[in-house]
Amino acid sequence: MTRRVRLIVFAAAAAAVGVLLVVTVVGMPPFGNAFHPYRDVAVAAAIAHQTANVVSGVNYDLRAFDTLGEETILLGSVVGAAVLLRPGREERERTEVPEDEPPLQAVRLVGYLLLPVTLVLGLDVVAHGHLTPGGGFQGGVVLGTGLHLLYLAGGFRALERLRAVPPFEVGEAVGTAAFVAVGIAGLAVTGSFLANVLPLGTFGSMPSSGIVPLLNVAVGMEVASGVILLLAHFLDQALRVERR
Amino acid sequence: MSILHVYAYLVAGWLLLGGAFGIARSRNLIHAVVCLSIAQSGTYVLLIAIGYQSGASPPVFGGSTPPDVAAHSAVVDPVVQAMTLTDVVVAATVTALLLALAVQVAKRHGTLDPDELTSLRG
Amino acid sequence: MALSVPVAVLAPLAIGAPILGACLLLTVGRRVPRRLVDGTAVAVAALVLALDVLLLVRSAGDPAGHLATWIGGWGPGSPALGIALVADPFAAGAAVIAAALTVAALVYTWHYLDSAEAHFHALLLLFLAGMTGFVLSGDLFDMFVFFELMGAVAYALTGFRVEEPTSVQGALAFGVVNSFGAYVTLTGIGVLYAQTGQLGLAPLAVALQGRPPGAVVVGGFVLVVTGFCVKAALVPFHFWLDDAHAVAPTPVCVLFSGIMVELGLYGVFRVTTVVFGPVLPHADLQRTFLVLGTLTALLGAVLCFLQRHLKRLLAYSTIAHVGLFTIAFGTLDPAGTAGAALYVAGHAATKSALFLVAGSILDRYGSVDEIDLHGAGRRARVLPWLMLLGGFALAGLPPFGSGLGKAVSEEAVAEAGAPWAPALFVLVSAVTGAAVLRAACRIYFGLGSRPDKDTAPLDTKGSEEAEVKGLLKRVPATMLGPLVVLLAGGLVLGVLPGVPQAFAEAADHFLDRAGYLASAFGTAAAPAAPSPASGWTTSGVVLGLVSSALAALLALAALYRDRLPGPSAVGRRIGDAVVARLRGLHSGHIGDYITWLLVGVALLGALVGLPLLAG
Numbered sequence: 001m002t003r004r005v006r007l008i009v010f011a012a013a014a015a016a017v018g019v020l021l022v023v024t025v026v027g028m029p030p031f032g033n034a035f036h037p038y039r040d041v042a043v044a045a046a047i048a049h050q051t052a053n054v055v056s057g058v059n060y061d062l063r064a065f066d067t068l069g070e071e072t073i074l075l076g077s078v079v080g081a082a083v084l085l086r087p088g089r090e091e092r093e094r095t096e097v098p099e100d101e102p103p104l105q106a107v108r109l110v111g112y113l114l115l116p117v118t119l120v121l122g123l124d125v126v127a128h129g130h131l132t133p134g135g136g137f138q139g140g141v142v143l144g145t146g147l148h149l150l151y152l153a154g155g156f157r158a159l160e161r162l163r164a165v166p167p168f169e170v171g172e173a174v175g176t177a178a179f180v181a182v183g184i185a186g187l188a189v190t191g192s193f194l195a196n197v198l199p200l201g202t203f204g205s206m207p208s209s210g211i212v213p214l215l216n217v218a219v220g221m222e223v224a225s226g227v228i229l230l231l232a233h234f235l236d237q238a239l240r241v242e243r244r
Numbered sequence: 245m246s247i248l249h250v251y252a253y254l255v256a257g258w259l260l261l262g263g264a265f266g267i268a269r270s271r272n273l274i275h276a277v278v279c280l281s282i283a284q285s286g287t288y289v290l291l292i293a294i295g296y297q298s299g300a301s302p303p304v305f306g307g308s309t310p311p312d313v314a315a316h317s318a319v320v321d322p323v324v325q326a327m328t329l330t331d332v333v334v335a336a337t338v339t340a341l342l343l344a345l346a347v348q349v350a351k352r353h354g355t356l357d358p359d360e361l362t363s364l365r366g
Numbered sequence: 367m368a369l370s371v372p373v374a375v376l377a378p379l380a381i382g383a384p385i386l387g388a389c390l391l392l393t394v395g396r397r398v399p400r401r402l403v404d405g406t407a408v409a410v411a412a413l414v415l416a417l418d419v420l421l422l423v424r425s426a427g428d429p430a431g432h433l434a435t436w437i438g439g440w441g442p443g444s445p446a447l448g449i450a451l452v453a454d455p456f457a458a459g460a461a462v463i464a465a466a467l468t469v470a471a472l473v474y475t476w477h478y479l480d481s482a483e484a485h486f487h488a489l490l491l492l493f494l495a496g497m498t499g500f501v502l503s504g505d506l507f508d509m510f511v512f513f514e515l516m517g518a519v520a521y522a523l524t525g526f527r528v529e530e531p532t533s534v535q536g537a538l539a540f541g542v543v544n545s546f547g548a549y550v551t552l553t554g555i556g557v558l559y560a561q562t563g564q565l566g567l568a569p570l571a572v573a574l575q576g577r578p579p580g581a582v583v584v585g586g587f588v589l590v591v592t593g594f595c596v597k598a599a600l601v602p603f604h605f606w607l608d609d610a611h612a613v614a615p616t617p618v619c620v621l622f623s624g625i626m627v628e629l630g631l632y633g634v635f636r637v638t639t640v641v642f643g644p645v646l647p648h649a650d651l652q653r654t655f656l657v658l659g660t661l662t663a664l665l666g667a668v669l670c671f672l673q674r675h676l677k678r679l680l681a682y683s684t685i686a687h688v689g690l691f692t693i694a695f696g697t698l699d700p701a702g703t704a705g706a707a708l709y710v711a712g713h714a715a716t717k718s719a720l721f722l723v724a725g726s727i728l729d730r731y732g733s734v735d736e737i738d739l740h741g742a743g744r745r746a747r748v749l750p751w752l753m754l755l756g757g758f759a760l761a762g763l764p765p766f767g768s769g770l771g772k773a774v775s776e777e778a779v780a781e782a783g784a785p786w787a788p789a790l791f792v793l794v795s796a797v798t799g800a801a802v803l804r805a806a807c808r809i810y811f812g813l814g815s816r817p818d819k820d821t822a823p824l825d826t827k828g829s830e831e832a833e834v835k836g837l838l839k840r841v842p843a844t845m846l847g848p849l850v851v852l853l854a855g856g857l858v859l860g861v862l863p864g865v866p867q868a869f870a871e872a873a874d875h876f877l878d879r880a881g882y883l884a885s886a887f888g889t890a891a892a893p894a895a896p897s898p899a900s901g902w903t904t905s906g907v908v909l910g911l912v913s914s915a916l917a918a919l920l921a922l923a924a925l926y927r928d929r930l931p932g933p934s935a936v937g938r939r940i941g942d943a944v945v946a947r948l949r950g951l952h953s954g955h956i957g958d959y960i961t962w963l964l965v966g967v968a969l970l971g972a973l974v975g976l977p978l979l980a981g
Contacts, residue, residue: 001950001953001955001958001961003957006268006269006957006958006961007268007269009961010264010265010268010269010960010961012968013961013964013965013967013968014261014964016968016972017261017964017968017971018257020584020967020968020971020975021254021260021261021585022254022257023581023585024557024581024582024584024585024586024589025250025253025257025557026250027580027581027582028250028253028294028557028560028561028582029560029561030249030250031248031249031250031251031252031253031293031296032249032297032298033297033298034297034318035563036295036297036321037562037564038321038323038446038559038563038564038565039295039303039320039321039322039323041447042322043303043314043315043319043322044315047311047314047315050311052304052306052309052314053303053305054303054304054305054319055303055304055325055329057322058322058325059329061438062438062440062447062448063323063326063448063449063507063508064437064438065438065448065449065508066326066327066330066507066511068382069330069496069499069508069511069514069515070330070333070511072385072495072496072515073333073334073337073338073514073515073518074337075385075388075389075392075492076337076489076492076493076496076515076518076519077337077338077340077518077522078337079388079485079488079489079492080341080344080489080518080519080522080523081340081341081344082482082485083482083485083486083489083522083525083528084341084347084348084522084526084528085344085347085348086482086528088351088528090529132304133302133304137329137333169393170392170393172392173388173389173390174393176385176389177385177386177389180382180386183382184382186438186439187374187375187379190439191372191374191439192374192435192436192437192439193374193378193379193382193435193437193438194437194438195438195439196438203305203310204305204309230340233344234340234344234347237347256553256556257553260549260550260553261964263546264546264963264964267542267546267956267957267960268957268961269957270956270957273538273956276542276956277542280542280546283546283549284545284549286549287549287552287553287556290556290557291552291556291559294556294559323559323565324556324559327507330507330511331552334511334514334518338514338517338518341518341521341522341541342521342538342542342545345521345537345538348525348528348534349531352528352529352531352534353531353535358956359955361535361954361955362953362954363531363535363954364532364535364536364539364609364612364613364952364954365949365950365953365954366672366673366949366950366952
């Protein structure tokens with residue numbers, strides 16, 4: 001289609017779909033209403049399992065299988081990005097990356113100061129995922145991106161000294177495998193995949209909500225490694241890969 | 245029923261169609277991938293809006309809340325929030341994959357303009 | 367003893383095992399020899415196959431036909447708290463096909479040049495996990511998650527050969543279109559959740575039943591099935607398929623055409639029968655599927671016959687067959703459903719074998735272009751006959767399983783109110799079979815006048831790089847073996863006496879909504895009333911022979927076109943213009959594809975919604 005024809009066809013189709021969407025949402029229960037049957041049972045179930053952060057209770061207990069699928073998507077995407085960004089046959093990876101311009105002193109200072117703070121924050125978000133907003137995914141992203149303060153403060157070489165790729169590949173696989181292993185433990189102990197096998201503890205205290213913190217740690221490990229690997233593949237592709 | 249009862253839902257639909265429009269008229273594949281993310285953000289808005297209840301608090305109880313009090317307080321729907329979190333992960337990872345593909349398209353074809361990519365026809 | 371393993375073990379392990387296998391390969395894959403990587407991956411896929419077969423035997427042997435298990439022990443119960451995995455013979459059977467094809471693809475991969483440090487094997491295992499999770503899940507949002515897993519891994523596998531410019535372009539179009547479709551599905555899930563507060567298929571079905579078919583139900587249905595229709599490549603959602611299949615590595619094509627596309631249909635018809643069946647009028651749904659299926663079958667057949675790029679030709683043939691499956695499933699009655707399922711199984715074997723033939727041609731002769739390869743394979747001894755056999759199986763030759771599926775389907779559709787359907791089935795299967803026969807005759811037998819290479823300069827040519835290092839001198843056993851086994855499997859399906867009965871029972875269970883709900887709520891259900899099984903009939907055999915003969919004639923006509931009396935100048939000009947139009951629509955342009963996707967949503971909405979408005 002030419003551009004013009006495409007936009008005309010699009011306008012007609014989008015108008016029809018727009019009508020469909022409008023009549024659909026007009027029939028839906030209004031915004032802010034109190035009809036939430038799944039919520040009612042989910043909150044009760046999460047509290048029964050001593051999980052103060054009910055969102056984590058849904059993600060890592062009631063619907064933990066969704067999260068397993070989600071972590072597998074992350075694993076598949078990271079592996080996929082590694083495959084798609086690998087050097088082609090007519091390309092190669094440079095071993096030496098040219099030193100880029102040193103960053104501003106202020107950036108270096110702030111970067112190196114914030115690096116430990118960010119990493120501690122990330123660990124905190126992972127560890128308290130069953131109590132406060134956050135969890136394995138959020139904390140993992142903080143950890144994975146936080147490490148790249150090194151890149152801002154010290155350049156690619158500084159980053160590379162602390163971030164060899166292979167350990168993170170292992171970390172990613174082990175994190176995902178640990179999730180499945182917790183599931184199999186549930187199967188072995190109670191007969192149900194991903195069923196709780198740990199003491200539930202006291203509501204709102206650090207050791208509570210059974211396997212939720214364990215799965216948070218597994219996911220945090222996987223996500224942090226996955227984010228680091230994703231960024232590593234893109235950085236390598238930009239800075240290292242060159243034509244033969 | 246007032247417009248406010250459906251406003252958030254309409255925003256979600258607007259984002260979905262707006263993202264599609266962006267892809268349809270895109271002249272750059274990176275732009276198209278970002279438009280796809282916009283379309284997906286429509287689903288975040290929809291899910292979160294569906295779970296909202298007027299006057300309810302977040303579904304995260306502080307350490308000092310006793311469980312029996314927690315069980316009786318009105319909270320917004322945690323299920324849609326969990327779904328949105330899953331959705332966010334899907335978005336981030338799929339976007340990364342598509343951008344990786346866009347990098348390779350730019351390398352192999354020397355262009356990111358969909359109008360100039362003519363090697364798959366008929 | 368193995369038969370007593372509970373579904374609570376089988377189903378989660380069938381999904382978890384390939385994930386663990388992929389993790390293992392990612393951890394040690396780069397440090398161990400290639401053969402060990404190959405062996406481990408095949409072993410894991412074979413384990414999943416064994417689990418799936420057990421699941422199939424268990425569910426088919428169960429009087430109610432459905433076995434459910436609740437992840438985390440959060441069930442059964444209403445309101446539903448957690449996620450149920452539900453295995454019925456169709457779900458388990460689809461998982462069996464997925465695992466078997468994965469084994470075949472992995473064995474074929476033995477000679478694959480570049481595994482990218484075992485990453486290719488890991489991706490195939492994750493793809494298997496996604497497909498298995500999708501079919502076993504009894505929860506709409508969980509289906510979306512595994513649908514996305516299938517998608518994300520599939521994009522990476524499609525673009526695997528990053529040096530090929532078309533490969534990365536096709537993968538990107540695939541990714542954008544499929545992801546957008548998935549987000550439309552998620553929007554639909556949100557709409558249904560707002561209305562019912564449920565995500566499980568069974569609780570959703572209960573919450574919706576008895577409601578008038580209002581705007582929300584219609585909107586929810588249209589939005590939810592959109593993503594599945596994209597995966598199933600129904601016209602006009604199909605544009606990504608031919609691009610992706612043409613450029614993906616051969617073992618990946620096997621999985622795409624053999625099962626992934628059909629899983630889209632599984633999604634459509636699972637939610638239709640369980641959730642929407644009693645709410646939306648059956649006649650409207652049947653008409654919708656008949657219209658979409660007919661469009662898909664015709665367009666796929668025409669474009670299949672026009673291709674010279676072998677993998678693209680097979681891709682369009684898959685589109686054509688998906689159209690036929692849709693028509694048969696769309697009857698929503700036991701006979702049509704059984705026929706469609708048989709057809710899907712037979713097609714999976716045949717089409718996968720044909721893709722492996724195409725892959726071996728690529729690795730042996732360095733191209734998949736039918737015209738460039740004219741006479742290139744004159745010395746080959748086994749493959750020419752296998753390819754001819756595959757072409758006839760695709761056309762529905764008795765006693766192949768695809769022929770049996772076609773025979774049962776066309777009879778059921780004719781009885782369900784479309785008396786012209788057998789003609790369509792014969793025509794479409796003959797045309798797609800003819801395209802394969804024509805290509806086989808050109809490449810292996812050098813038949814037909816040597817065509818001018820530049821007759822159609824705008825066509826997608828089949829020049830590709832071989833997938834192995836240097837061209838093969840002969841086709842190795844690891845490539846030939848899976849091919850022969852698959853073709854033989856397609857044959858066995860058609861001649862084994864118990865097959866029609868088994869598929870009829872499976873179809874009864876698939877349509878037994880009450881049984882599905884009962885298992886998902888953990889209550890007892892009365893077994894569904896059995897419907898009669900139909901196997902080979904005289905008319906089925908005759909129609910199968912007719913379409914095979916027609917395929918042979920069409921292939922010969924195409925080979926010796928220049929010796930036939932041509933159509934009148936006017937006729938030729940009109941024909942050329944129509945063909946050029948149809949081809950022009952398949953532009954490889956993501957803007958076009960997204961536009962057509964929205965046209966498809968509008969079409970679905972009109973087909974389902976307008977009759978309700980009028981009524």
